[in-house]
Amino acid sequence: MDLSTTYLGFKLPHPFIPGASPVVNDLGAVRALEDAGAPMLVMPSLFEEQIVAESRATQHAHEQGADSFAEATSYLPGADDYRVGTDEYLENIRRIKAAVRIPVVASLNGVSPGGWTDYARLMEQAGADALELNLYEVAMDPNESAAQVEDRLVATVKAVRSAVKVPMAVKLSPYFTAFANLAKRLEDTGANGLVVFNRFFQPDVDVENQEVRRTYPSHRSEVLLRLHWLAVLSAQRKLSLAATGGVHSEVEAVKAIMCGAHAVQVVSRIIKSGPGAIRELRLRLADWLAAHEYESLNQMRGSLNLSRCPDPKLYERGNYIQILQSWDLAAKETF
Numbered sequence: 337m338d339l340s341t342t343y344l345g346f347k348l349p350h351p352f353i354p355g356a357s358p359v360v361n362d363l364g365a366v367r368a369l370e371d372a373g374a375p376m377l378v379m380p381s382l383f384e385e386q387i388v389a390e391s392r393a394t395q396h397a398h399e400q401g402a403d404s405f406a407e408a409t410s411y412l413p414g415a416d417d418y419r420v421g422t423d424e425y426l427e428n429i430r431r432i433k434a435a436v437r438i439p440v441v442a443s444l445n446g447v448s449p450g451g452w453t454d455y456a457r458l459m460e461q462a463g464a465d466a467l468e469l470n471l472y473e474v475a476m477d478p479n480e481s482a483a484q485v486e487d488r489l490v491a492t493v494k495a496v497r498s499a500v501k502v503p504m505a506v507k508l509s510p511y512f513t514a515f516a517n518l519a520k521r522l523e524d525t526g527a528n529g530l531v532v533f534n535r536f537f538q539p540d541v542d543v544e545n546q547e548v549r550r551t552y553p554s555h556r557s558e559v560l561l562r563l564h565w566l567a568v569l570s571a572q573r574k575l576s577l578a579a580t581g582g583v584h585s586e587v588e589a590v591k592a593i594m595c596g597a598h599a600v601q602v603v604s605r606i607i608k609s610g611p612g613a614i615r616e617l618r619l620r621l622a623d624w625l626a627a628h629e630y631e632s633l634n635q636m637r638g639s640l641n642l643s644r645c646p647d648p649k650l651y652e653r654g655n656y657i658q659i660l661q662s663w664d665l666a667a668k669e670t671f
């Protein structure tokens with residue numbers, strides 16, 4: 337079965353890419369993922385705060401001398417608060433590139449244009465084949481409007497774009513008022529792909545211990561939100577699309593591809609089942625396509641997107657009206 341796909345300009349033998357997570361930082365795991373057939377790897381993010389804190393600390397050390405350094409910078413988030421330092425991150429790119437033959441995507445997390453964007457160039461120089469710009473933030477400032485948040489993010493993408501030549505995907509959260517417009521602006525700014533969607537850790541409240549907890553791994557129902565926007569974006573944009581969030585089996589992958597995804601990133605499933613999950617997903621996807629008489633993955637891609645699905649209203653507001661009108665029947669069938 338021909339499962340090949342093209343993502344960010346790379347021809348890949350199949351669509352299952354290990355997504356950004358600590359798994360793709362460990363050399364042993366990275367080799368195991370390649371052995372299991374991973375066609376590309378996305379490293380965990382290097383964070384804007386981390387780069388800024390390190391460069392402030394270095395500047396301070398120069399200004400104050402080594403003796404006062406530790407005390408003077410103690411109010412800053414130190415490099416130790418993060419998983420890896422910036423030099424270590426660049427070194428990891430080199431080590432991973434030396435260990436595998438598949439394309440390696442480095443990930444940068446940032447939300448404001450600034451000096452830190454030079455790190456994109458350092459990642460490229462260290463050997464990254466592409467970049468994933470992870471625009472992860474929770475916009476909680478009541479004085480910043482939606483338009484200001486979006487302008488800032490577009491300016492960030494522009495700054496990173498001007499720093500590198502390698503392909504660049506942008507990973508976003510779904511919480512934008514006019515997502516289709518933002519996607520268009522990002523494509524116009526030079527993004528080669530969109531990764532939908534970053535998954536906030538969705539704090540849950542533990543009522544017994546009365547504390548806030550982070551929720552992970554993901555649940556497969558989370559793919560629904562991705563499907564909706566993949567279906568819309570694949571009908572409107574030319575750039576590459578990757579799904580991330582809630583893909584635990586070949587069924588979620590089939591859905592994402594029918595809605596227009598070129599690639600499907602997987603994290604929770606790998607953490608749960610190990611690198612072999614990639615091999616299993618690929619085999620199961622091939623079986624699924626054969627059983628449903630497809631000749632290739634490309635034949636299936638986008639078959640249920642906004643412009644090709646038999647009833648596009650299902651992606652639009654009409655869906656809601658239909659539910660209101662037929663809820664009784666729906667209730668009987670669904671519950």
Ligand SMILES: Cc1cc2nc3c(=O)[nH]c(=O)nc-3n(C[C@H](O)[C@H](O)[C@H](O)COP(=O)(O)O)c2cc1C
Nearest residue numbers: 355356357380381470535554580581582602603604
């Ligand atoms: C432990 C862990 C660490 C992660 N670190 C990053 C990261 O550094 N950068 C990033 O863009 N996404 C990160 N993610 C998010 C994943 O890349 C992915 O988008 C999310 O887990 C949803 O996919 P899944 O349902 O396959 O887990 C992380 C996820 C997990 C579980």
